Structures are given as structure tokens and as C-alpha cells.
Amino acid sequence: MLWAMMMRRLLFGLLTLFAISVLVFVGTEILPGDVAQAVLGQSATAETIAALRERLGLDQPAPLRYLAWIAGVLQGDLGVSLASDRPIAAMISSRLGNTFMLAGIAALIVVPLSLILGLLAATRPRSLIDRAVSHLTLMSVSAPEFLIATLLVMLFAVHLNWLPAISNISSADDIGALARSIALPVLTLSLMVLAPMTRMTRNSVLSVLGSPAIETAILKGLSRRRIVLFHALPNAIAPIVNIIAMNLAYLVSGVVVVEVVFSFPGLAKLMVDAVGTRDLPLVQACALIFCSVYVLMNIFADVISVLANPKLRRSA
């Protein structure tokens, strides 16, 4: 029963991924005119356009090109970059690791911190911390990513001169230098998601705390700590996991601006540069990776919330 449900979610996720791959492909196909013309621009001669058309296989019908592309992707062959003529898989591999490191470290900081702060706010409604969380959330959903980044650079890189404003991780030869060079990007990403995550944790714990089960636990005379940790928290896991997954998926888009601000050599910076030079195969590959991570994160959240909630498990 549970397995059938999980398989169904997984299948739906795979379908979404398929639809996204089609969309990524079609998105870069429906140009007014021709890809070759658009990429080469006004100065292109008839021969260079013809050569590029042949290289891109534009003489083939679109569905065939899609199949060839997706077959290659599944075998790890992402094609060749138009701008640099290098295989895309090689260009991406090192960048991908950097981006995952950035988002991963931010997640490691934010997830436990937001859980602790959210619990504190939920157990002390209308306290100083509760009101602070509520105001900070309003501010952080309103703030553009580059505002947080510029303020941090102003403070830590310019005035205090503690940390570099440009994240040059390739010249970092030991762990200390690496930590210094990624400190500001990680801090920016963390600040972007900390307040909303804390707020949503607080709300889901609060709604559980109002339930009859908790009332019973209070009437039984259990200690406050026991009620929160062993009775309220397990019931709040499903919504909290969803919040975490949603925000980690949000990191995917946050990372785009952050990598550009700090010139961080990650996948998102590569993609933005590729959009600028209209290197379509490279854009397609990067978009596919980002969207897949996003979809997988959402499937993961679905599965966890089913596992954590006996009621959902049975009804599914």
C-alpha cells in the first residue's frame, strides 16, 4: 500500500521531469527565425549559418532532435558548448560541485537554526523572539537577494575588511582560505531563507500545540519540554519537512543572484553567462539540472511527509 503510493509519487515526478525536459528543449527552439541566425547575429554570412545549422542538426525535424538530445543526456553526454566548443559535461562537473557545496553548507546552517528558533518562537507566543521572527520574515521576503548581499559586502568586506568580496575559491589552497572565500555567499543564502523557514516552523508547531492531543498531554501533567519535544514535534515533522524542501528548492533560484554578486564559480554563474552569449546547448543542460534538483526535492518532501504521518500513510 505504502509502496504503491510511493511509486505513484515517483512516477508523477518522472512525468514532471519529462515534461520539463520537453519544455526546456522547446523553450530554446521556438525562436522567431532560426537558432543559427540568432546565435551568430547580424554579421553572420550564409556559409557560417549553414555550417552551424548542420552542426546543430537543424535540418532534422524537432522531435527527432529532442530524442537525440535526451538520449545523450541519459548517457551523460550533454552535447558541446557553442561558445567554447568544449564538451558541456566537462564544463559543468566542477561547477556543479561548487554550487552544491554552497547550497549544502547554507542548508546545514539554516535548517537546524530555523528549527530551534521556530520552536522557541512557538513555545513563547508574543515574546520578543516571536515578534522579531515575524518582522524579520516580512523584511526578508521583501528584500531582493542583491540587497542582502550588498549590505554584507559593505559591512564585512569594505568596512571591517574581514572577508573577501569576491569568492575566488580556485586560489584557496587550504580549508581556512576556502572558508573565508565562501563565507559571504553562504551567509547571504542563509539569511535569505532563515526567517521564512523559522516562521513556517513556528506556525506548524503552533497549530499542533493547539490540537486536542496536546491538550490531553497538558492535562496529564507532562512537562513542557516533554510535550514540545515528544508530542508536538513528531506531528509537526511533515509540514516542517515540506517547508525545508520548499526553501531548499528556493535556494536554487537564490543561488543564481548570489553566484553573480560574488563571482562564485558555480553552475548558476555558468548558466547566466551562457544566457548572455546565447549558448543554447549549455543553457539547456544547466536548466535541466536545476529543474531536476527542484523536482527531486519536492518528491523527497512528499515521500517524507507521507512517512511521517500515519494518517496519510493509511489513506494512501
Added chain:
Amino acid sequence: MTLHEQPVQASTKSGMLSPLGLSGTIAVGVLISFLVVGLAAPLIAPHGYSEVISDMSFLPVGEAGLLGTDYLGRDLLSRLLYGARTTLLLALAATAIAFVFGVLGGAAAGILGGRWDMAMSRINDVFFGFPQIMLALIVVSAVGTSYTVLIVTVGFIEGTRVYRIARALAQNIMTMEFVQISIARGENMGWILWNEILPNAAVPLSTDLGLRFTYSILLLSALSFLGLGVQPPAADWGVMVRENLTGLHFGAAAALMPALAIFSVTLSVNHLVDLRLSRMQRDISEELLS
């Protein structure tokens, strides 16, 4: 606590206080002044938006112009004023598109139900499964960037969000007896949409209008910041952050000011949305208690 005392208290309170309170009034003031200043930019800006007024770039506040100069020695204040115009008008246009298509599509899906609803909602789900900025990046890489592309793309992305809300609202309203009666009376879909669905969905949709506007501003200025949205020398707040970013390294605040301008607009709108939501909750509880 007696139940009938509360609504009386609540209504006298809301009658006596100004409807927005101090912070709400400030928020409205910020929005109106940015809009007025943006629209009147050609009249009130001391210099043109691409006019170089000094050989010195990144002059501090108070020297050469009220707010100093940008990386090319242009007047920062003038560019901020013209930027208000670009940024706010683009976001307003995108929000309008998002609403027209999101509400019409969502309401149609809710009214029609069945196979139409299925087809439209699944397609919408696919676009929903995209991180917003990815969708925008794909479109811009394919067709390049222009005001039209930006407005339509961001309008479409936000429209998929409006669609969800409009559909859910329409579905709820469709189950109401007065709608069932008009269906039995033989009214057509357009009549039901205009006379039953829209009037009843207007209030909850209005809070979403504010949220869509802030998300449109944030997405548009993120694209401009990445160099993929509004193109220089046009003045736009996102563009201004990007082009003045180098000044940050030696302490020039030129990049900070447009970022703060965006923040003050989005914060004001979000605060007003919050106020409205809490007022709606109070209205509902008053209704339930009386």
C-alpha cells in the same frame, strides 16, 4: 469571556482608529510618492538619465548632484527617479497580464470542471514545477530581452500562481446555492463568471494582487541585475545595482540606493497585504461571532 462582547469592541475599535494605522499610512505614502515621482521623472529630474554631469565617478552624497554620481559620472538621483518609472511600470504591466490571464484561466477551469479543468491544471502544474528564474532565463536565452519579452514572461510566470488561486476560489463559489440557481436558470458561462464568480472572488484576489506585484518587481530586477533584463543605458533599479556594484569595493553607496528603493516598495506592499489579511480575518471572526 462572553461571545457577544467581542464584536462590539472590535467594531468600535476599527471605527475609531485610522483604517491603516501609522505604519500602513507610511507604506501608502511611500508607494504613492514613488509612483508620482516615477511618472513625473522627466519634469523633476535635475538631469537626463544618461547625461554625464561629472568626470568623477562614484562621487559621494552631496557632491555634484544631491546623491552623488554613478560609475559613469551620471547623476544618481536623476537615474533613481527615471528608474522608479521603468521598474514600477514594468512590474505593473506584468502584474496586469498575470491577473487577466490567471483569473480568466483559473475561473474558466473552475467553472468548466471535468476534462477542461484537468488539461489546463496539469499544464499549469508543469510550469509551476519550474523555479521561476529558470523559466525566465530559458525564455531570455531563446528570444533575447526587450520590454515586451520581460513583461510577458514575468506576467506569464506570475499568472500560473494567480491561476491556482483563482481556480480554487471559483471551485468554492461554484458549489454555492446561488450559483447553482443561476446555472439551473440557464445562464451561460460568461454571465456566471462576470456576475457570480468575479464579485465574490474580488476581495481574496486583491491581497494576491499585492503579492504578485512585489514578486514581479523582485523577479524583474533580479533579471536586470543579472544583465538579462532592462538594458543600459536605460535607468532601472536592477540595472543600477548591477552597474554600480564595482563601487561597493571602495565604499561607494551607489549600488545600495536602488536596492533600498526596491526594498522600500516591496516592504510597503507586503505590509499593506499583511494589514489587509489580518483585517479580513477579523471581519470573518466578527461575522462568525455576531
